[in-house]
Amino acid sequence: MRRIIITGGAGFIGSNLVHHWCETYPDDYVVVLDALTYAGNLNNLSSLKDRDNFLFVKGDICDRESIDHLLQSHQIDTVAHLAAESHVDRSILGPGAFVQTNVVGTFTLLESFRNYWLSKDKPDHYRFLHVSTDEVYGSLEPEDSAFTETTPYAPNSPYSASKAGSDHLARAYYHTYGMPTIITNCSNNYGPYHFPEKLIPLMCINILLGKPLPVYGDGLNVRDWLYVEDHCRALDTVIQKGLPGETYNIGGNNEVKNIDLVGMLCELMDELAPDLPVKPAKQLITFVKDRPGHDRRYAIDASKIRNQLGWQPQETVREGLRKTILWYLHNQNWWQPLLSPDYQKYYSQVYG
Numbered sequence: 232m233r234r235i236i237i238t239g240g241a242g243f244i245g246s247n248l249v250h251h252w253c254e255t256y257p258d259d260y261v262v263v264l265d266a267l268t269y270a271g272n273l274n275n276l277s278s279l280k281d282r283d284n285f286l287f288v289k290g291d292i293c294d295r296e297s298i299d300h301l302l303q304s305h306q307i308d309t310v311a312h313l314a315a316e317s318h319v320d321r322s323i324l325g326p327g328a329f330v331q332t333n334v335v336g337t338f339t340l341l342e343s344f345r346n347y348w349l350s351k352d353k354p355d356h357y358r359f360l361h362v363s364t365d366e367v368y369g370s371l372e373p374e375d376s377a378f379t380e381t382t383p384y385a386p387n388s389p390y391s392a393s394k395a396g397s398d399h400l401a402r403a404y405y406h407t408y409g410m411p412t413i414i415t416n417c418s419n420n421y422g423p424y425h426f427p428e429k430l431i432p433l434m435c436i437n438i439l440l441g442k443p444l445p446v447y448g449d450g451l452n453v454r455d456w457l458y459v460e461d462h463c464r465a466l467d468t469v470i471q472k473g474l475p476g477e478t479y480n481i482g483g484n485n486e487v488k489n490i491d492l493v494g495m496l497c498e499l500m501d502e503l504a505p506d507l508p509v510k511p512a513k514q515l516i517t518f519v520k521d522r523p524g525h526d527r528r529y530a531i532d533a534s535k536i537r538n539q540l541g542w543q544p545q546e547t548v549r550e551g552l553r554k555t556i557l558w559y560l561h562n563q564n565w566w567q568p569l570l571s572p573d574y575q576k577y578y579s580q581v582y583g
């Protein structure tokens with residue numbers, strides 16, 4: 232049995248991980264720490280609120296005193312750290328929040344956990360999982376091999392630079408203090424509870440609303456897509472079987488060009504959604520100005536986690552997208568309130 236704290240547990244991947252954990256380990260004690268920024272949403276966790284061994288705490292990972300108190304008062308043995316500013320376009324508009332949460336916040340959590348772990352005489356089973364991204368490795372050319380755990384870091388956006396900084400801190404806490412940190416670097420996720428600003432939910436929602444589908448640049452950038460439940464199973468595997476001080480890459484083995492992905496979404500929407508305002512939906516595709524510093528291609532070599540820990544993705548892109556679209560169709564009252572005036576303001580800043 233574990234006593235786990237999941238930071239960022241009201242966000243996209245965090246809330247999927249909380250559901251995965253509560254279903255897989257119903258006797259574990261689960262605390263969620265989340266500041267409920269624009270990306271955090273308590274509705275993602277509403278079905279869990281009456282559980283005895285689940286607690287939601289609204290708080291900031293930069294607040295050292297509160298974290299010290301949480302670790303101690305709930306006798307936490309495992310940290311799954313997902314809280315972050317996560318959207319590249321927002322990091323281009325305003326990098327400050329990314330440095331604060333991703334670098335200073337991760338440092339604060341690491342320091343608090345180190346102090347607590349020392350006070351307990353360094354138990355062997357304690358774990359600090361730092362969840363990171365493939366974007367820290369930079370951009371690949373079409374013929375390059377996929378990122379491995381030893382690919383040198385070359386972050387290109389304020390988001391990926393701040394995640395790289397936090398990865399280095401997590402690594403240093405193992406090498407310097409022997410603290411049981413483990414790092415995972417994962418490719419693009421998709422699935423339920425994905426905030427509307429990201430490519431897949433943005434396209435699904437715009438198709439439903441009959442709005443243009445803004446594809447950056449020439450649409451030939453490549454991402455390696457992973458269904459979020461596959462990512463949660465990987466994080467679970469790493470917590471249970473991963474070795475302290477190690478890094479594990481996690482990927483879907485599903486490289487797709489953006490324009491092909493949007494095309495697939497249009498076809499699936501034409502098939503699954505009743506009464507679309509514009510059909511076929513692909514008429515809505517519009518090429519727009521490219522994202523500054525837009526990384527061309529990401530691809531993950533996930534052979535280490537497959538060979539050493541026995542994890543591999545189960546979902547194909549087509550099936551995963553079908554499930555995701557059905558989720559957005561059946562949960563309009565989840566995403567509609569997220570299209571708030573603040574969100575519209577952000578949308579006009581990015582898309583004009």
Ligand code: NAD
Binds near residue numbers: 240241244272315365
């Ligand atoms: P998200 O933006 O959906 O959620 C982030 C959560 O963190 C939100 O609930 C937010 O309220 C919370 N948060 C933000 N600042 C906080 C703070 N200072 N204190 C406490 N909570 C705070 O992000 P996501 O897509 O779920 O990503 C989760 C993690 O996984 C991030 O670390 C991200 O870098 C990493 N990651 C994401 C992807 C992806 O495709 N989405 C892929 C690889 C890695």
Ligand code: DAU
Binds near residue numbers: 363418420433
């Ligand atoms: O690779 C992992 C990363 O994936 C995570 O670390 C990030 O937190 C997550 O946001 C995601 O980053 P991306 O920048 O790859 O995801 P996004 O959904 O923003 O964009 C995916 C691709 O689609 C990218 O090439 C940019 C393009 N795009 C995106 C949007 C929002 C468009 O062409 N049009 C759009 O409107």
